[in-house]
Amino acid sequence: MHSSNLIGSVIAVVSSVFIGLSFIIKKKGLQLARVNGPSASVGGYGYLLQPLWWLGMITMFVGEAANFVAYVYAPAVLVTPLGALSIIVSAVLAHFLLKEKLQKMGVLGCLLCIVGSIIIVLHAPEEMSLTSVQQIWKLAIQPAFLSYTASAIAVVLILVFYCTPRYGQTNILVYIGICSVVGSLTVMSTKAIGIAIKLSFEGANQAFYFQTWIFAVFGIICIVVQLNYLNMALDNFNTAVVSPIYYALFTAFTILASAIMFKDYYGQSISSIVSALCGFITVLSGTIVLHSTREPDPPSNADLYTPLSPGVSWYIQGREETKFLITSECEMKA
Amino acid sequence: MHSSNLIGSVIAVVSSVFIGLSFIIKKKGLQLARVNGPSASVGGYGYLLQPLWWLGMITMFVGEAANFVAYVYAPAVLVTPLGALSIIVSAVLAHFLLKEKLQKMGVLGCLLCIVGSIIIVLHAPEEMSLTSVQQIWKLAIQPAFLSYTASAIAVVLILVFYCTPRYGQTNILVYIGICSVVGSLTVMSTKAIGIAIKLSFEGANQAFYFQTWIFAVFGIICIVVQLNYLNMALDNFNTAVVSPIYYALFTAFTILASAIMFKDYYGQSISSIVSALCGFITVLSGTIVLHSTREPDPPSNADLYTPLSPGVSWYIQGREETKFLITSECEMKA
Numbered sequence: 001m002h003s004s005n006l007i008g009s010v011i012a013v014v015s016s017v018f019i020g021l022s023f024i025i026k027k028k029g030l031q032l033a034r035v036n037g038p039s040a041s042v043g044g045y046g047y048l049l050q051p052l053w054w055l056g057m058i059t060m061f062v063g064e065a066a067n068f069v070a071y072v073y074a075p076a077v078l079v080t081p082l083g084a085l086s087i088i089v090s091a092v093l094a095h096f097l098l099k100e101k102l103q104k105m106g107v108l109g110c111l112l113c114i115v116g117s118i119i120i121v122l123h124a125p126e127e128m129s130l131t132s133v134q135q136i137w138k139l140a141i142q143p144a145f146l147s148y149t150a151s152a153i154a155v156v157l158i159l160v161f162y163c164t165p166r167y168g169q170t171n172i173l174v175y176i177g178i179c180s181v182v183g184s185l186t187v188m189s190t191k192a193i194g195i196a197i198k199l200s201f202e203g204a205n206q207a208f209y210f211q212t213w214i215f216a217v218f219g220i221i222c223i224v225v226q227l228n229y230l231n232m233a234l235d236n237f238n239t240a241v242v243s244p245i246y247y248a249l250f251t252a253f254t255i256l257a258s259a260i261m262f263k264d265y266y267g268q269s270i271s272s273i274v275s276a277l278c279g280f281i282t283v284l285s286g287t288i289v290l291h292s293t294r295e296p297d298p299p300s301n302a303d304l305y306t307p308l309s310p311g312v313s314w315y316i317q318g319r320e321e322t323k324f325l326i327t328s329e330c331e332m333k334a
Numbered sequence: 335m336h337s338s339n340l341i342g343s344v345i346a347v348v349s350s351v352f353i354g355l356s357f358i359i360k361k362k363g364l365q366l367a368r369v370n371g372p373s374a375s376v377g378g379y380g381y382l383l384q385p386l387w388w389l390g391m392i393t394m395f396v397g398e399a400a401n402f403v404a405y406v407y408a409p410a411v412l413v414t415p416l417g418a419l420s421i422i423v424s425a426v427l428a429h430f431l432l433k434e435k436l437q438k439m440g441v442l443g444c445l446l447c448i449v450g451s452i453i454i455v456l457h458a459p460e461e462m463s464l465t466s467v468q469q470i471w472k473l474a475i476q477p478a479f480l481s482y483t484a485s486a487i488a489v490v491l492i493l494v495f496y497c498t499p500r501y502g503q504t505n506i507l508v509y510i511g512i513c514s515v516v517g518s519l520t521v522m523s524t525k526a527i528g529i530a531i532k533l534s535f536e537g538a539n540q541a542f543y544f545q546t547w548i549f550a551v552f553g554i555i556c557i558v559v560q561l562n563y564l565n566m567a568l569d570n571f572n573t574a575v576v577s578p579i580y581y582a583l584f585t586a587f588t589i590l591a592s593a594i595m596f597k598d599y600y601g602q603s604i605s606s607i608v609s610a611l612c613g614f615i616t617v618l619s620g621t622i623v624l625h626s627t628r629e630p631d632p633p634s635n636a637d638l639y640t641p642l643s644p645g646v647s648w649y650i651q652g653r654e655e656t657k658f659l660i661t662s663e664c665e666m667k668a
Contacts, residue, residue: 105626112446112619115612119453122605271456275609278449282616285446289623292439 002126008074009121011066012082018063020089024097026056072194076187076258077276078124080251084113084283087243091290109290112282119279123272125264132204133196137211140192145261152181152257156225168232172241175233180249182226184257189219240291248284255280336460342408343455345400346416352397354423358431360390406528410521410592411610412458414585418447418617421577425624443624446616453613457606459598466533470526471545479595486515486591490559502566506575509567514583516560518591523553574625582618589614 029052047053063086070079088110095102102110130136139145156178163174192215196206206212233242259265265273363386381387397420404413422444429436436444464470473479490512497508526549530540540546567576593599599607 105623108619108622111615115615115619119609119612122609275453275456278453278613278616281445281449282612285442285449288442289439 004129005074005078005121005124005126008070008072008079009082009124011073012070012079013085015063015066015070016082016085017089018059018066020063020086021093022056022060022063023086023090024056024093025059026053027094027098029053029056068190068194071187071191072198075124075127075262075264076191077255077264078121080187080254081120081280081283082117083251084247084287085117087287087290088113105292106290109286109288109292112286112289114286116279116282116284116286119282120276123276123279125268125272127262127264130195132199133192133206133209133212133215136192136195136215137209139261140188140215142261145257148257148260149185152185152253156181169236172233172237172245175229175236176242176246176249178229179226179233179246180253182222182229183250184253186219186222186226187254188257188261189215189222193219243291244284244287247287251280251284338463339408339412339455339458339460342404342406342413343416343458345407346404346413347419349397349400349404350416350419351423352393352400354397354420355427356390356394356397357420357424358390358427359393360387361428361432363387363390402524402528405521405525406532409458409461409596409598410525411589411598412455414521414588415454415614415617416451417585418581418621419451421621421624422447439626440624443620443622443626446620446623448620450613450616450618450620453616454610457610457613459600459602459606461596461598464529466538467526467530467540467543467546467549470529470549471543473595474522474526474549476595479591482591482594483519486519486587490515503570506567506571506579509563509570510576510580510583512563513560513567513580514587516556516563517584518587520553520556520560521588522591522595523549523556527553577625578618578621581621585614585618 029050030047032052033047033050067079067083070082091102091106091110094100140149159174159178159181163171164178168174193212196212196215200206230246233246255264363384364381366386367381367384401413401417404416425436425440425444428434474483493508493512493515497505498512502508527546530546530549534540564580567580589598
C-alpha cells in the first residue's frame with residue numbers, strides 16, 4: 001500500500017465517520033426541535049435554535065471537506081467506494097443513540113461493507129503524482145477521456161430528453177442513470193479543483209490558468225444536475241432500492257472515468273484488479289443486505305442513509321429538514 | 335497465482351460441482367422412489383432400484399475423490415474454504431431442477447460465496463513441494479505442530495468428557511467444536527495420505543514407511559470421531575444454524591493447523607494474508623445469507639446443504655436416506 005493512498009484512505013474513512021455522525025446529530029437535533037413545541041412553531045425554523053442541529057451541520061461540513069481532501073491524495077477508485085462506510089456509521093450510531101434497532105442481518109451487512117472496503121483499499125492502484133492543473137487538463141483532453149465525456153453527455157441528454165418524460169416515473173434506472181453518469185464527471189472535476197487548491201497552497205498558484213476555471217464551472221454544473229436528479233429519484237422511489245443501485249452505478253462510472261483519465265489500472269496485476277472488483281461487489285452486497293433488513297422508516301429519515309458523492313449530502317439534508325417540518329406540522333394539525 | 339495452486343483450485347471447484355450435483359441427483363432419485371409406490375414399500379430399500387440414485391452415488395464418489403486429489407495439489411487453506419461452493423451448486427440446481435425457489439437474498443448469498451472464493455484463491459500462499467512422507471512426518475513432529483495436536487486433543491477430550499454431558503444438548507458450540515478441531519487433524523492426515531499415494535504412483539512407493547500407516551490410522555480415527563459428532567450436532571440443532579458455524583470453525587481450524595504445519599504464510603505479504611482473511615469472512619457471510627433465506631425444509635433435506643469435509647458427505651447421505659424413508663413411511667401410514 002502506497003503512502004499517498006494510505007493518507008487518502010484514512011481521510012476518506014474519517015470523512016465517512018463525520019458524515020455518518022452528522023446524520024445522527026442532526027436527526028437528534030430535529031427530534032429535540034419537534035419535542036420543544038414553542039420553537040418548532042415559530043415559522044417552522046425552530047431547529048435553527050437547536051445547538052445540536054448546528055453541531056450536526058458543522059460535523060457534516062468537516063466530513064465533506066475531508067472527503068474533498070481525500071480525493072486530492074488518493075485515486076477516485078479508492079475514495080468513492082469508501083463512501084459506503086458512512087452508511088455503517090449511521091446504522092451503528094442509530095442503533096446506540098437513536099435506539100433504531102440494528103438487526104443481525106444489518107450487522108452482517110456492515111461487516112460485508114467493512115471487509116469489502118479493506119479489500120478495495122489493499123488493491124487500489126497508485127496514482128501518478130500531478131504537479132499542475134495543465135497536466136490534469138492534458139489528461140482530460142486526451143482522446144480516450146474526451147470520448148468518455150462526449151458519450152456520457154450524449155447518454156445523459158438521451159436520458160433527460162427522451163427517457164425521463166416516457167419512463168422516468170416507472171423505471172428507476174432513468175434518474176439514477178443520469179445521477180451516476182454525471183456524478184462520475186463531478187468527481188473528476190472535484191479532483192482537478194482539489195489538486196489545484198493544494199498546489200496553490202504549496203506556492204504554485206493555479207488560479208491564473210483558465211483550465212482551473214473551466215474545471216470549476218463544469219464541476220458546478222455537474223453537481224447541480226446530479227443533485228436535481230438524485231432528488232427526483234428519491235422522490236419517486238424507495239430509498240432502500242435507490243441507495244444500493246445508486247452506490248453501484250455511481251461507483252462503477254467513477255471507477256471507469258478515473259481508469260480512463262488517470263490510467264489507474266495501467267501496470268496493475270490482473271490479481272489486483274480482480275480483487276478490487278470482488279471488494280466492490282462485496283461492499284455493494286453489504287449495502288443491499290443492510291438496507292433489506294432496516295425497519296421501514298418514514299421517507300424523510302430513510303433518505304439520510306443514501307451514500308453520497310461530495311457535496312450531495314448538503315442538498316439531501318436540506319430536503320430532509322423541509323420534509324420533516326412538513327410532517328411535523330401535519331401531525332400537529334391532525 | 336502458482337500453477338500447482340491453479341490445478342488444485344480447479345480440481346476443488348470441480349469437486350464442489352460434483353458434490354453439489356450429487357445431492358440433487360440423489361434427492362431426485364429418492365423422490366422417484368417415493369412416487370413409485372411398490373418399490374418404496376419393499377422393505378424401505380426401493381431407492382436401490384432407482385438408476386438416478388446410483389448415478390448420484392457415482393457423482394458423489396467422483397466429487398469426493400476430486401476433493402482428495404485437490405488436497406494433494408494445493409494447500410488446505412485454499413481447498414477447504416472452496417468447499418462452500420458445493421452449497422451454491424446445490425442451491426442453484428435445486429432452483430432449476432427441484433423447483434425449490436431461490437430467493438433474491440439467496441442469489442446474493444451465492445454471489446458472496448463466489449466473490450469470497452475468488453479472493454481466497456487469488457491470495458492463497460504457494461505450498462512447499464514435498465518429495466516423501468518422511469518429509470511430511472518431519473513437519474508433523476516439529477514442536478509447534480505437536481503442540482497444536484496436543485492442544486487439539488486436550489480440547490477435544492475436555493469437550494467430550496466434561497462439556498458434552500453438561501452442555502451438549504443446549505450449547506451448539508460443543509459438538510461443532512469437536513467436529514471442527516478434529517476436522518483440522520483429519521484434513522492434515524488426508525493430505526499426507528494423498529501425497530503418499532501420489533508419490534507411490536510416481537514410482538517412489540511410500541507404503542514401506544511406517545509413517546504412512548500412522549497417518550492412515552490417525553486419519554481414520556479422526557474421520558470417525560468427526561462424523562459421529564457432526565451427526566449429533568445435526569440431530570440436536572437446526573442445519574441452517576449448524577452449517578455456517580461448522581463451516582466457519584472447521585475452515586478456521588484447518589487454516590490454523592495448515593499454517594502451523596506447512597508454514598503457509600511464511601513470507602506472504604500482510605496484504606495477501608488480510609485479503610485472504612477478508613475473502614474467508616465474505617464466504618462465511620454468503621453462507622449465512624444463503625441459509626437465512628432458504629425456505630424451511632424437512633430436516634432430512636436441509637442436511638443436504640452442509641458444507642462437508644472429505645468423506646463426511648457419505649455419512650450424511652446415509653442418514654438422509656434413512657430419515658427420508660422413515661418420513662415417507664410415516665406419511666404413507668398417516
